[in-house]
Amino acid sequence: MEGRSKPGPWPGAVGEGAVIETAALTKRYRGGQLAVDRLDLVVPRGSVFGFLGPNGSGKTTTIRMLMGLIEPTSGAARVLGQEMPRAGRRVLPRVGALIEGPALYGFLSGRDNLLRFDAADPTAAPRTRAARVGAALERVGLTSAAGKKARAYSLGMKQRLGLAAALLRPRELLVLDEPTNGLDPQGMREIRALVRGLAAEGTTVFLSSHLLDEIEQVCTHAAVMAQGRLLTQGTVRELAASARARLAVTTPDTADAVRVLKEHGVHDLTVTDDRVTGELPPVDLADLNAALVRADVRVRSFGTERASLEDAFVALTGEGFDVAG
Amino acid sequence: MSRAETLPIGMPSLSLFRSEVTTTFRRWRTLALLGVLAAVPVLVGIAVRIETSRGGGGGRGDGGGGGGPAFIGQVAGNGLFLVFASLAATLPFFLPMAIGVIAGDSVAGEASAGTLRYLLVAPAGRTRLLLAKFTTTVLFAFAATLVVAASALAVGALLFPVGEVTLISGTTVSFGEGLLRALAIAGVVALSLTGLAALGLFVSTLTNSGIAAMATTVGLLITVQILDQFPQLSAVQPYLFPHYWLGFADLLRDPVYWDQIARNLGLQALYVAVFGSAAWARFTSRDVTV
Numbered sequence: 001m002e003g004r005s006k007p008g009p010w011p012g013a014v015g016e017g018a019v020i021e022t023a024a025l026t027k028r029y030r031g032g033q034l035a036v037d038r039l040d041l042v043v044p045r046g047s048v049f050g051f052l053g054p055n056g057s058g059k060t061t062t063i064r065m066l067m068g069l070i071e072p073t074s075g076a077a078r079v080l081g082q083e084m085p086r087a088g089r090r091v092l093p094r095v096g097a098l099i100e101g102p103a104l105y106g107f108l109s110g111r112d113n114l115l116r117f118d119a120a121d122p123t124a125a126p127r128t129r130a131a132r133v134g135a136a137l138e139r140v141g142l143t144s145a146a147g148k149k150a151r152a153y154s155l156g157m158k159q160r161l162g163l164a165a166a167l168l169r170p171r172e173l174l175v176l177d178e179p180t181n182g183l184d185p186q187g188m189r190e191i192r193a194l195v196r197g198l199a200a201e202g203t204t205v206f207l208s209s210h211l212l213d214e215i216e217q218v219c220t221h222a223a224v225m226a227q228g229r230l231l232t233q234g235t236v237r238e239l240a241a242s243a244r245a246r247l248a249v250t251t252p253d254t255a256d257a258v259r260v261l262k263e264h265g266v267h268d269l270t271v272t273d274d275r276v277t278g279e280l281p282p283v284d285l286a287d288l289n290a291a292l293v294r295a296d297v298r299v300r301s302f303g304t305e306r307a308s309l310e311d312a313f314v315a316l317t318g319e320g321f322d323v324a325g
Numbered sequence: 326m327s328r329a330e331t332l333p334i335g336m337p338s339l340s341l342f343r344s345e346v347t348t349t350f351r352r353w354r355t356l357a358l359l360g361v362l363a364a365v366p367v368l369v370g371i372a373v374r375i376e377t378s379r380g381g382g383g384g385r386g387d388g389g390g391g392g393g394p395a396f397i398g399q400v401a402g403n404g405l406f407l408v409f410a411s412l413a414a415t416l417p418f419f420l421p422m423a424i425g426v427i428a429g430d431s432v433a434g435e436a437s438a439g440t441l442r443y444l445l446v447a448p449a450g451r452t453r454l455l456l457a458k459f460t461t462t463v464l465f466a467f468a469a470t471l472v473v474a475a476s477a478l479a480v481g482a483l484l485f486p487v488g489e490v491t492l493i494s495g496t497t498v499s500f501g502e503g504l505l506r507a508l509a510i511a512g513v514v515a516l517s518l519t520g521l522a523a524l525g526l527f528v529s530t531l532t533n534s535g536i537a538a539m540a541t542t543v544g545l546l547i548t549v550q551i552l553d554q555f556p557q558l559s560a561v562q563p564y565l566f567p568h569y570w571l572g573f574a575d576l577l578r579d580p581v582y583w584d585q586i587a588r589n590l591g592l593q594a595l596y597v598a599v600f601g602s603a604a605w606a607r608f609t610s611r612d613v614t615v
Contacts (some may be wrong), residue, residue, distance in 0.1 A: 067446045069613040101437025101448070108353055119344035120447035120454075126340050165443060318432035 017045045019204045020066060021154070021174050025075035027061050034063040037228040039076065043206055043221070045142040048199045049217030050236070052313070053225030059208045060100055063177050063183070064077070067097055080172060093123040096171040098179055102162025106151030110142055110161050113150050117165045124169060136164040140194070156187040163194065174198060175206045180214060192218050212313060216240075224316060231316045247285070249276045250300040259297045265289055280304060341449055345457040346464060348604050349427065355465070357424040359472050365419060366411040366477035371398070373410075375384045377401040396574075404481025405490055405500065408507045409577065410469070413479035416570050420469055421546050424518045427465045427541035428525025431458040432608065451609045455526070459601065461576040463515075470515040474507060496579040506576055513573045517589055520566040520596030521546060521601030527604040533615045563588075566596050574588050 020043035027036040029260045036058040053059050064070040066077055068085030077084045079091050084147050106115050115134040124132075137143045140160040144155070145183045153161065159179065171308055176195070181189040195218050215222050216236060223233035232239060238325055247266060257276045258269050266288075269278040273276050281288065289302050334604040351354055396410040432455070435441035444454060481487065498506075509526030532538050546567075552558055553565050564570050569592060572585030 064442075064612075064614070067442075068448070069442055069445060071610070071612060087336075088448050089450060095446070097443075097446045099442055100439075103443055103491065104441060105348065105438070108330055108348070116344050116348060117443055119340040120449040121446045122341065122448075122450065190423055 001228075017044045018082060019043050019047075020049075020206060021078045022062075023075050023076045024230070025065060026073050027058075027065060034228050036065070039225075039228075039230050041223055041233065043204065045204055046199075046202065047221040048195065048205045048207065048219045049278075050219035050222035051206060051225070052212065052215050052222055053208075054211055055209065058228040059223040059225055060177060063097075063099060063175055063208060067095070067099065067175065068092065069099075074270070076112075078114060079241075085200060090224075093121055093169070094172045095175060096166030096168070096173070097164050097177075098162045098177040098301065099175070099177045101178070101181060102158045104150040104153070104158060104161060106272050108150060109147050110150055110153065110157075111137065111146040111165075111247060113161060114165055114168060121168075128225045132168050135165075136167045139167055140164045141190075142243075151200070155182050156184065159183060159191070160249070163191070165200075171203055173204045173206065177208045178210070179207065180211070224313060241298070245304045246277045246279060247280050247288075247303075249302050249303045250274055251276065251292075251297055252300070253297045256295060256297045259299060260292050261288070264291055274300070331568070342457045342460060345461045346498050348352060349461050350468075351464065352372070355490050356419040362419060362469050363472050363476040365415050366407055366473060366480050367415060369397075369411055370407050370477070370484050371404060372505070373397060373400045373407075374607050380480060399491075400481065401485055403503075404483075404487040404505050405478070405487035405507060407481030407485070408474050408477040408527070409510065409574070411473050412510060412573070413484060413571060414516055415473050416573075417550060418516070418546075420466075420473065421518060421521050421567070422543055423469050424521050425525050426464065426539050427540035427547055428462045428522045429529050430535040430541035432604075433538035434529075434530040435533050436533040437484060437535045439615060441615065442613055447452060452605065455530075455605055455608050458508060458529075459522065459526055459604075462526065463519055465588060467512075467515040470511045470518075474511040478507070492579050493574065494578040497538035510573050513576065513586060513589070514570075516593060517570050517573070518593075519569075520593040520600075523597040523600035523604065524566070527600040527607070530604045530608040530611070540596070552560060554561065558566055566592060568592070 020041060022039050022041045025039040025041070028034050039058075039062060041062070051059055051062070059145075061070065063215055065072050066079055066084060068088040077086075082091050084091060105116065105166070108116065113132060114136060115129060118133060119127050121229060131270075134143070137146050140243065142160055142162050142164060145157060150158065150161065159182070163176075163179065166176070174195075174286065179195070180191050183191065192214070195205055195207065197271065199218075207215070219236050221234065222236050222239055222324055224231040224239075247261075249261070250258055254271050254274060254276055258271060261269060261276065261278055261281075262283060264283060264287075266278040266281045269276060285304075289299065292299055292302070350398040394475045396413060400410050417571040432441070435444060445451065449457075488500055489497050490500065490506075491497050521542075524545065525538070528541050528545070529535075532541075549565050550567055553562055553568055569585050569589035570588050575585050577584035
């Protein structure tokens with residue numbers, strides 16, 4: 001872990017704090033389909049970065065290019081400061097990845113699966129292999145099922161074994177592609193807790209998802225993709241703030257409240273049950289509250305409500321989230 | 326980054342190769358293939374035993390020289406000949422079919438299971454992974470050949486008398502030397518299969534379906550075996566990988582005729598070079614999208 005605070009062995013690299021950096025990264029498949037279109041992505045070190053977009057928006061293709069599985073058509077990608085896919089042998093041992101769900105040898109036990117994946121890493125010492133495999137199994141809570149054949153595992157167990165493979169060694173970067181896909185709510189909670197724990201240890205986590213609330217719950221930063229293009233990126237707070245916050249008043253006297261608010265220049269008023277919301281006016285909110293009270297409007301609560309990431313996404317794309325690209 | 330579990334890059338590590346071998350040989354399918362191969366000498370041995378006891382005489386089967394290196398006629402007289410007869414019986418189809426299954430599945434099987442992407446991000450290294458796959462297939466070829474030979478030796482010793490060996494050239498050698506020659510033949514037979522192993526590996530890099538790669542490799546084997554039978558194609562036949570396969574019988578002459586065996590091994594080396602390079606070129610440049 002002590003290695004993380006050091007700048008790393010790539011002096012002079014662009015973006016000292018960036019763990020992933022792409023420049024006009026583009027992938028056009030042989031059929032002519034443009035999967036990723038001039039992507040400029042910057043993932044800061046130490047962040048939990050949510051990579052958001054509907055299914056088919058180019059997230060997985062991007063991840064495969066970052067991991068050296070797919071050659072970019074044009075543009076460049078740097079992971080941990082080094083060019084991919086060329087520097088794969090040096091970069092990938094420091095990266096743990098879960099790509100498009102787990103893939104296991106059904107005829108091997110959970111433990112033997114991990115032993116095999118660890119043996120595939122030429123920089124992993126065979127001497128510590130058994131101990132590291134045991135620790136990874138422990139970490140994802142599979143120790144008791146380690147001897148079972150992987151084909152007998154439930155989807156959640158497979159997902160956790162996949163995560164264990166990504167955690168065989170201390171990693172600087174974890175790339176998790178849809179880590180909660182197909183899990184029940186309990187499994188999702190467990191994975192999120194695990195991600196938070198890893199982030200707290202200093203690992204940068206790059207997490208792709210099509211679930212907005214998942215990103216909102218665990219991520220510090222996010223980027224939004226749609227149809228191969230990057231729509232926006234930044235901190236989750238900034239993104240949510242970009243969708244304007246609204247004024248919200250709870251009162252039994254909704255009709256009076258609407259009248260008073262309108263008089264004070266609040267637009268776009270909507271009433272649902274005992275709640276009145278509207279665009280934030282340019283006036284001081286304290287004066288607005290006083291005006292409501294003076295007009296004998298009984299106010300239960302008064303304040304601004306922060307927009308959710310979902311509001312931000314709808315504002316960005318002008319469409320609901322689950323529409324495929 | 327001087328962590329205890331980090332090895333310097335470029336240090337040769339046999340971990341992947343060892344893992345590849347154990348993974349292959351722990352598969353039920355691999356064991357089934359070896360089981361089938363082990364059963365062939367048993368069937369041949371029993372058939373010959375029944376045949377000789379019905380014909381009564383048995384004795385020196387010197388009438389067996391009719392159709393090439395069949396050796397069946399000599400089995401009743403000397404159990405060691407069951408080794409040669411079994412290798413001659415399995416080499417045209419059973420043995421190469423088993424190699425075709427293992428070689429065809431090697432890369433494509435990992436691709437269809439999805440484990441290929443995890444091996445590559447481990448990172449196994451594409452060249453290193455391909456090398457591990459090829460050496461494991463060749464190792465399997467040796468194992469398969471030895472299984473046939475060992476099973477034949479055991480069955481032969483059990484059902485028939487063993488003793489001095491009369492070679493094709495008529496000279497008689499001791500049982501010990503006969504055994505040595507059997508071992509040499511098994512080695513040549515295994516090496517005969519390396520060309521097909523490379524061909525299967527190449528096919529395996531072309532597709533993401535293990536079944537398709539296995540079927541294609543075995544299909545190619547059958548096609549080439551058939552082409553090798555047409556006299557009209559005699560011009561190309563010396564370049565077909567099974568063409569000199571049965572030349573291993575020349576090891577049973579005194580002195581040994583090396584001509585055919587050398588040609589066979591040269592041809593296999595050519596196939597390994599050509600299809601090994603093709604597999605490498607394909608695999609190292611390909612997008613892994615599964």
